[in-house]
Amino acid sequence: MKPPPFAYHAPTTLDEALQLMAEHGYGAKVLAGGQSLIATMNFRLAAPAVLIDLNKIPELSIIQPTAEGGALVGAMTRHVQVEQSELIARTAPLLHATMPHIAHPQIRNRGTFGGSIAHADPAAELPAFLRAVRGQVLAQSRRGQRWIDADDFFIGLFSTALEPDEIVTAVRLPAMPARSGWSMQELSRRHGDFALVAVEALLTLDADGACDDVRLAFCGVGEGPVLATAAAAVLQGQRPTAEVIEAAAAIAASDDVDPHSDVHATSAYRRHLVDVLAKRALTAACARAAGEEV
Amino acid sequence: MNQIMKISVTVNGVLYERSVEPRLLLSDFIRHELGLTGTHVGCEHGVCGACTILFDGAAVRSCLMFAVQADAHEIVTVEGLSPDPQHLDALQEAFWEAHGLQCGFCTPGFLMTLKPFLAQNPDPSDEEIREAISGNLCRCTGYEHIVDAVKLAAAKMKESSS
Incomplete structure (x- = not known):
């Protein structure tokens, strides 16, 4: 349980980090909080030749309001900073509700927002959150920078649209739409453990009280964060009665997800959880969108 | 690839200067280089919490950090809890x-x-x-x-x- 040798670089500016990424490309790994990377290195599941440690670049650790009423979160912002941010609590209540579910306090003290997004663990909450709210990821390299929509960023198991020389430097969260409601539901064996299944929901009600733009994203049930498009289609344009919500949750479980079985839970059990948690999330999100206290 | 780096770390109020390989885990640095064996190592992959220390005042797992990352930072281990050898915290x-x-x-x-x-x-x-x-x-x-x-x-x- 000792990590293999690597060449270590700790740049103090982003420019320097991007230069190192351009030089070392495929052989390099970015060290952010290290809460997943160092564990996999200890197991020798990962053996990067070069580590580029971003912990000495203060400009990557920020939480700022955006002109559109959302928030910009720097990639090296620790989970605990996001959890305790008043700006996040105000502008991104779904994220505020999600943060306490991410691992344990010791991990949240060290783990980073951008690290979790870039790692793209299919059981992690933040990738599902980012898809639910249509967040965007800022990828930078020596060649330039680009914003990547969350829907295009996560492409598979621990896989993202990042090029080998790109670093995630920030994440942009849109403002909460008018008449919108949100909910986060999770089941894990122990508080802070990886979710067996979790769901992140954000939806809007139109002037007549019918569902518009339903975003329901799951973690723990696929190769990445799974967007429940079939369930959203059931709800679209419908008033969210208990029957409609029940039907949408059932479709989410039958059509939108294809969960695997592992030592933690069977596929059938995960499917059952998708149904139950989707129902709870949709009910709570609709109530919030209608202005009710939840 | 035997990169050796010089680090200075304050642990329980004492400044230590050592030369370490980048891959040395902070937990092993504390135990083997500094001889502070109160910090225990259980799972070495961030699950058990036995190696928790205070890093700049925040509880973190020392098995999920490299010693080189502690350069110029402040650490408190369990040995630093009690005010003196006669009293417990x-x-x-x-x-x-x-x-x-x-x-x-x-x-x-x-x-x-x-x-x-x-x-x-x-x-x-x-x-x-x-x-x-x-x-x-x-x-x-x-x-x-x-x-x-x-x-x-x-x-x-x-x-x-x-």
Whole structure:
């Protein structure tokens, strides 16, 4: 349980980090909080030749309001900073509700927002959150920078649209739409453990009280964060009665997800959880969108 | 590839200067280079919490950091809790009195997790305590006595501050 040798670089500016990424490309790994990377290195599941440690670049650790009423979160912002941010609590209540579910306090003290997004663990909450709210990821390299929509960023198991020389430097969260409601539901064996299944929901009600733009994203049930498009289609344009919500949750479980079985839970059990948690999330999100206290 | 780096780290108020390989885990640095064996190593992949230390005041797992990352930073280990060799910290005393440990292997991690927790939340509920220790495994106590110990420590700390 000792990590293999690597060449270590700790740049103090982003420019320097991007230069190192351009030089070392495929052989390099970015060290952010290290809460997943160092564990996999200890197991020798990962053996990067070069580590580029971003912990000495203060400009990557920020939480700022955006002109559109959302928030910009720097990639090296620790989970605990996001959890305790008043700006996040105000502008991104779904994220505020999600943060306490991410691992344990010791991990949240060290783990980073951008690290979790870039790692793209299919059981992690933040990738599902980012898809639910249509967040965007800022990828930078020596060649330039680009914003990547969350829907295009996560492409598979621990896989993202990042090029080998790109670093995630920030994440942009849109403002909460008018008449919108949100909910986060999770089941894990122990508080802070990886979710067996979790769901992140954000939806809007139109002037007549019918569902518009339903975003329901799951973690723990696929190769990445799974967007429940079939369930959203059931709800679209419908008033969210208990029957409609029940039907949408059932479709989410039958059509939108294809969960695997592992030592933690069977596929059938995960499917059952998708149904139950989707129902709870949709009910709570609709109530919030209608202005009710939840 | 034998890169060796010079680091200076303050541990329990003492400044240490050492030369280390980048791959040396902070937990191994503390135990093997500094001889501070109070920090225990259980799983070495961030699950058990036995190696928890304070890094710039925040509880973190020392097995998920490299020693080179501690350069110019401040660390407190379990050895730094008590004010002097004759006395225990109030939290340690409470663990002793309330039977918050049996074999004691996990205890340093629990103490270092709970020290900042109680400083931030001096009057925690049972649920808050259980959430705070969710990242620490104990295979002896069943956690009941640990929760009792935390409540006793909170009471002791309140008494001594009033």
